[in-house]
Amino acid sequence: VLAAEATYKMCDADIEALKQRNVSLKNEKESLDKKDRIEEFQDAQMKIVDDKVAKLDADLLEMACHLEEKFYPHLLTTISGRIWLLTHDLKLILVKCLNSFEYLTTLRAAISRAIEQ
16 A cells, blocks of 8 residues: 555656646747747738838839939039030130230240240
């Protein structure tokens, strides 16, 4: 009878240990399930963000092309106009200097010094 009681107590202890192990495994499984759901949610959110970024990128590219088509000729006209103004002003300055006796005298002296050296 004592041996049967000892065996019963051992089985009882084993059952209790197995119940505790079962509870711990259930908790671990729930934790892993939560992690899986969180990862799935994050993946879904990341896909949404990726789609939005791709759309924004496409929109920006389209806008850049549109701006280039619309403003590029205008910019070229503005740049060429400013270049014309600069060259025209330089020509005016050169003509004024060549018509100035003082400038021609100074230029002649500088050229003479350069030749003498």
